[in-house]
Amino acid sequence: MLAALIYSYGSADVLELHTEVKIPEPAEDEVLVRVKAASVNPADWKIRRGDLKFISGIHFPKILGFDLAGEVVGIGSEVSRLRVGDKVFGELDSFSQGSYAQFTVVKEHLLAHMPANLSFEQCAAVPLAGVSALQGLYAANLVGEQRVLVLGGAGGVGTFVVQLAKAFSCEVTASAGPGNQIFLKELGANFTFDYTCQTVRDLDGTYDIIFDTVGKEEFAHCQPLLSKKGRFVTTLPQWANAGSHLLSPFRRQKSKVLLLRQRLKDLQFLKKLLEKDTIHPVIDRVYPLEEIREAHLYSENGHVRGKIVISIS
Ligand SMILES: NC(=O)c1ccc[n+]([C@@H]2O[C@H](COP(=O)([O-])OP(=O)(O)OC[C@H]3O[C@@H](n4cnc5c(N)ncnc54)[C@H](OP(=O)(O)O)[C@@H]3O)[C@@H](O)[C@H]2O)c1
Incomplete structure (x- = not known):
């Protein structure tokens, strides 16, 4: 072969x-x-x-x-x-x-x-990107109708995070470069920002979930944007966030690293959404x-x- x-x-x-x-x-x-x-x-x-x-x-x-x-x-x-x-x-x-x-x-x-x-x-x-997005949102306590900030909304994982959060009736803000702003809106994001001229420190909203697919943002910079029981989930561990992850169990605002697990039921859940054209x-x-x-x-x-x-x- x-x-x-x-x-x-x-x-x-x-x-x-x-x-x-x-x-x-x-x-x-x-x-x-x-x-x-x-x-x-x-x-x-x-x-x-x-x-x-x-x-x-x-x-x-x-x-x-x-x-x-x-x-x-x-x-x-x-x-x-x-x-x-x-x-x-x-x-x-x-x-x-x-x-x-x-x-x-x-x-x-x-x-x-x-x-x-x-x-x-x-x-x-x-499979990998879609299930990562789903498991990350579950880890962030997705229940629906929340405010979600996606750092890196245009990539493999990010495009699924944006669509899944919208499928759960969330209000989504997502970041990408200048060439992907319109694309993110078309994908369903309510608000977008361009990371080449804005950082999370320029945002003034409050978010229940911050889903980071880029790994360049410290939890300390995101924490002021989180709601009281808000959750920060990243696909990429970085040393700067190690302390926040360790202290997470003792805090109301959680900080987690996604550890993807192959779970058939997650793939089958995505299959249903794909068949209904809820996500693509x-x-x-x-x-x-x-x-x-x-x-x-x-x-x-x-x-x-x-x-x-x-x-x-
Ligand atoms: N922990 C886990 O279990 C797990 C699971 C899945 C993935 N991951 C990791 O998560 C990362 C993302 O995976 P992926 O498949 O989504 O990667 P990807 O598809 O390669 O991501 C590319 C996207 O990142 C965006 N991007 C680059 N720099 C950015 C920035 N500073 N701010 C916002 N967006 C930015 C780009 O948008 P522009 O073109 O607009 O710049 C592009 O659309 C990878 O490092 C992957 O290895 C980990």
């Missing part, structure tokens, strides 16, 4: 395309998926660079890629929910057998049936697997609007 492999950590140049890679065999609780589309998450290139080697390990080669959409073509002996021919999407939990390949094996419990109204490419854009994946660019290096470079640039999808023929 065709797959993009890495044999060492490094720049995008370590991604190598090989056509003679052995198709993996599913274990008892796994299915073999013909991957139709994957997507790029910042975690992919952080692993590729070796930033997360304490969890991704030192064994090579590795096939990267967490998100996938595709078709089940084989099942293990203990698989009971999925069948050959099912169209599925989900997020892998492997650091070495990823979705940048024509086939991969996945634990059955990580996959949901695809929403019928979406393409493989659209579905591949959802935003796709910035689609690259063929053959251009995986270009896709990584574009993602590393830090200005993706929504998601980058990898199409696999």
Whole structure:
């Protein structure tokens, strides 16, 4: 099969395309998926660079890629929910057998049936970013009709946070660069601000939830904007916030780091919203697997609007 492999950590140049890679065999609780589309998450290139080697390990080669959409073509002996021919999407939990390949094996419990109204490419854009947004909002005690501030509303996670918060009838303020102000409004944000000329210290609102997808804002600067029991959730831990996170259990205003967990029920919840068109994946660019290096470079640039999808023929 065709797959993009890495044999060492490094720049995008370590991604190598090989056509003679052995198709993996599913274990008892796994299915073999013909991957139709994957997507790029910042975690992919952080692993590729070796930033997360304490969890991704030192064994090579590795096939990267967490998100996938595709078709089940084989099942293990203990698989009971999925069948050959099912169209599925989900997020892998492997650091070495990823979705940048024509086939991969996945634990059955990580996959949901695809929403019928979406393409493989659209579905591949959802799992990691969409579930992160949902779990972050849950961690921030989303109940609905709250005031939500999204720092970084235009990226993979941010586009889902904005839409999910709106789906819960929240009033949403979101930040992005100058080129994404109108886009954020079209996505549903009530108010936007341009981080190149304003910071949170220029805001005078009060927010029940501050969802940070950028990792550049200190909790101390956000705290004055939080309501009495407001919650700050970030996808990116930083040293400056370590004390706030540690003290969080003893404070009414909470400060948390999102730790994404693969939970099928969250993916299935998103599937329902996708089917009702309540939310939709935003796709910035689609690259063929053959251009995986270009896709990584574009993602590393830090200005993706929504998601980058990898199409696999
Ligand atoms: N902890 C977890 O479990 C977890 C889960 C998911 C993701 N993450 C991490 O969360 C981060 C975000 O993920 P992602 O997939 O959303 O990344 P992404 O799609 O690459 O984010 C790109 C977006 O960030 C925006 N941006 C850049 N600098 C900004 C700033 N100073 N203020 C506001 N917006 C800014 C850009 O908007 P402009 O183009 O307008 O600048 C762009 O739309 C990544 O570092 C990822 O690794 C962690």
